[in-house]
Amino acid sequence: CKMSDLMSEKITIVEDLFKSREPVPEMKAIYFMSPTAKCVDAFIADFKTKPKYKAAYVYFTDYCPDDLFNNMKLYCAKYIRVCKEINMCFMPQEAQVFTFDNPGAFQSIYSPNSQDKKKTLETLADQLVTLCATLDEYPGVRYKKDSNMENAKILAELVDTKLVRHYELDDNSKKKGKTQAQLLIVERGFDPVSPILHELTYQAMAYDLIDIQNDTYKYKGKDGSEKQAVLNEEDMLWVRLRHKHIAEDLAVGSDVEGVKVKDPMRTLLPVLLHPYSTHDKIRAVLLYIFSLSGTTDENLSKLIQHVKIEEEREYILNWKELGVPIITSPSFFSRKPSRRDRSQEQTYNLSRWTPVIKDVMEDAVENKLDTKEWPHQSECPAAWNGSGAVSARQKHKASAQDERRTGSRLIIFVLGGICFSEMRSAYEVTQAVKSCEVIIGEITQITHFAFTINTLGSLYSLTMQGIFLWFLLIKAS
Numbered sequence: 160c161k162m163s164d165l166m167s168e169k170i171t172i173v174e175d176l177f178k179s180r181e182p183v184p185e186m187k188a189i190y191f192m193s194p195t196a197k198c199v200d201a202f203i204a205d206f207k208t209k210p211k212y213k214a215a216y217v218y219f220t221d222y223c224p225d226d227l228f229n230n231m232k233l234y235c236a237k238y239i240r241v242c243k244e245i246n247m248c249f250m251p252q253e254a255q256v257f258t259f260d261n262p263g264a265f266q267s268i269y270s271p272n273s274q275d276k277k278k279t280l281e282t283l284a285d286q287l288v289t290l291c292a293t294l295d296e297y298p299g300v301r302y303k304k305d306s307n308m309e310n311a312k313i314l315a316e317l318v319d320t321k322l323v324r325h326y327e328l329d330d331n332s333k334k335k336g337k338t339q340a341q342l343l344i345v346e347r348g349f350d351p352v353s354p355i356l357h358e359l360t361y362q363a364m365a366y367d368l369i370d371i372q373n374d375t376y377k378y379k380g381k382d383g384s385e386k387q388a389v390l391n392e393e394d395m396l397w398v399r400l401r402h403k404h405i406a407e408d409l410a411v412g413s414d415v416e417g418v419k420v421k422d423p424m425r426t427l428l429p430v431l432l433h434p435y436s437t438h439d440k441i442r443a444v445l446l447y448i449f450s451l452s453g454t455t456d457e458n459l460s461k462l463i464q465h466v467k468i469e470e471e472r473e474y475i476l477n478w479k480e481l482g483v484p485i486i487t488s489p490s491f492f493s494r495k496p497s498r499r500d501r502s503q504e505q506t507y508n509l510s511r512w513t514p515v516i517k518d519v520m521e522d523a524v525e526n527k528l529d530t531k532e533w534p535h536q537s538e539c540p541a542a543w544n545g546s547g548a549v550s551a552r553q554k555h556k557a558s559a560q561d562e563r564r565t566g567s568r569l570i571i572f573v574l575g576g577i578c579f580s581e582m583r584s585a586y587e588v589t590q591a592v593k594s595c596e597v598i599i600g601e602i603t604q605i606t607h608f609a610f611t612i613n614t615l616g617s618l619y620s621l622t623m624q625g626i627f628l629w630f631l632l633i634k635a636s
Contacts, residue, residue, distance in 0.1 A: 176201050180211065187240070188212040193248070194223035199231060206235040216241040221248040221289060246289035249600070254392055255585045256577075257600035259286045264602045265575055268310055269480045280310065283602070284317035287572060288325050290600070291342070296568060297326050298340035300536040301528070307482035308346040310574055315344045315536040322537070337538065339567040343523060347575025348481035350515035352449050354578040355442050362401035363579040365390070402583045440466050441474050448475070453487030481575065516571065516599070517584035523569055524588065524595050566594035577601045 165173065174180050176192060188211070192198040205211045215238050217231070222244055231239065252258045267279040291298060300322070302315035326335040347354070357363070369376060377387045390397045444462055448454050454462075463472055479485045499518045522528045573581070577599060585597040 182209070182211040184210065184213060186212055187214045187216065190215055190217045192217075192219065194219045194221050194227060194244070196227060199227045203230060203234045206238045210238055212238075214238055214240045217243070219244045221246070221285065246292040248286050249290050249293075252600075253582065254398075255589065255596070255598050256582050257290060257598065259283065259600070259602050261286075262603040268574070271480065280314050280317060283574075284314060284321050287314075287318050287342070288321045291322065291340075291570070292325060294340075294568065294570075294598075296338045296340040296570070297322060297335050298342040298568075298570060299337060299538055300342045300344070301533045302343070302536060303345040303349050304532055304534055305346070305349070305482060307484075308348055311344045311346045312536075314572075314574060318342065318344070319537045340570060341523060341567070342570045342572065343519065343533070344572050344574065345516070345519070346482060347573060348478070348483045349573075351478060351481065351483045352446065352512070353514040353516070353580055354576070355445055355449070356512055356580070358579045358583075359404060360401070360579065360583060361403050362583075365401075366579075402586060437468055437471060440468060441471055444468075445475060445478070448485060449483070453484035455488070456486050459486065512580075514578075514581045514584050516573070516577075516581045517588065520569065520571065520584060520588040520597050524592050524597075566596070569595055569597045571597070571599045573599070573601045575601065576603060 162173065170189070172183075176190070176198060188205075190202055192202070202215070202217070206215065215235065217239060218241075228242075231242070248259070250258050250260050261282070264279050264283060267273050267275050273279075300315050300319045302311040304312065357367075365371065365376075371390065374390045375387050376390060377385060380386045388394070390401075392398060444459075444466065447462075448459070459475070463469055463475075476485060499513075499521065519528070571585070581599060585599040589595065589597045
């Protein structure tokens with residue numbers, strides 16, 4: 160929505176609720192705000208003594224608690240013409256990507272010292288319900304079962320309960336039935352490799368190499384004036400190019416010639432001996448550990464001492480809070496989930512890794528998800544019980560990006576955050592299938608995504624943007 164769109168609706172001024180504003184007593188004001196004490200207090204301040212505006216039309220992005228509503232009623236009742244709650248407590252980052260823009264949720268859920276984990280999961284459940292309501296979907300809910308990752312199960316239970324309550328009666332006073340949609344909930348620890356690897360596509364490299372803030376790139380024109388380019392769905396060139404490749408041995412498990420990497424340490428050592436940055440070396444060590452599904456404490460200590468990153472040890476150990484095996488016994492090393500065979504698919508030498516979530520998307524569309532690994536929290540609509548199975552393999556002729564879809568919808572929520580390759584996967588599977596739209600979302604904005612865990616009272620973060628993994632160019636010998 161642009162300012163010109165608002166002006167066409169006779170909205171002439173847009174101002175920040177929390178900034179000082181000049182009174183315009185002859186005009187009516189529309190308040191679009193979150194149902195928080197801070198927002199409500201700011202609203203009340205506009206009318207409590209001397210009203211800034213003639214009347215107020217209030218629209219909350221979510222359910223407004225009774226205590227906040229009563230405060231508004233107490234001080235501002237005679238000025239309020241409209242007060243409505245709308246389902247907008249999420250942000251559509253892209254056509255098929257959403258975010259809840261809640262960076263503090265990650266720490267609240269995964270920090271060992273967190274006191275508000277339950278409250279945070281409740282909030283996320285409410286946000287997922289409003290997303291489904293906005294899409295007019297009543298999906299079947301499933302989650303990735305893992306003894307080390309219980310948050311997905313808890314969130315699935317909360318979402319299902321809230322969906323039942325929300326759809327108990329629709330606008331026609333009739334109970335709404337399940338729609339042709341499915342909601343999958345999974346934790347970030349389900350695939351720790353994808354956010355660690357560097358993505359060599361136009362979108363990912365643009366965010367890595369140039370300063371892009373809030374999807375806006377600022378630069379100097381030929382005349383020296385400052386200009387800006389907004390990288391969003393309205394830029395057709397950006398939409399067309401963002402997932403194109405610009406033209407990886409521990410993660411894939413084989414080199415560029417398809418030869419299995421038998422000794423990951425031999426691939427890792429040249430990287431550790433090279434004067435790369437500390438963050439590069441941390442990523443290299445993490446990929447080594449992920450490729451083995453964990454390592455011994457003794458082995459990890461030797462690696463850390465050898466690379467001289469003793470002060471960054473917590474960067475590595477904190478991954479255990481996501482349910483990722485870091486320190487394990489030798490007997491546990493070989494346990495890795497099976498992956499789809501993509502040996503016949505055409506790939507670039509530097510982009511052979513496929514995010515695990517893409518396997519999940521394709522299996523879900525084809526009704527091949529294992530019910531033991533992906534239990535049903537609620538009943539699944541008929542289209543997801545085998546009657547609507549379709550192939551997720553790429554068709555020869557792809558549909559247009561903005562083609563209107565009338566088939567089913569797959570919604571995936573990653574508890575923790577997603578990376579560019581996973582975003583790209585949603586578009587690729589949708590384009591290949593055509594009869595099912597895949598939507599993926601997460602807690603906070605992708606471009607500012609960081610793995611942040613509070614351990615022993617200290618805060619450590621590992622940012623996934625702006626770091627090249629040059630060691631992936633090294634052929635395993």
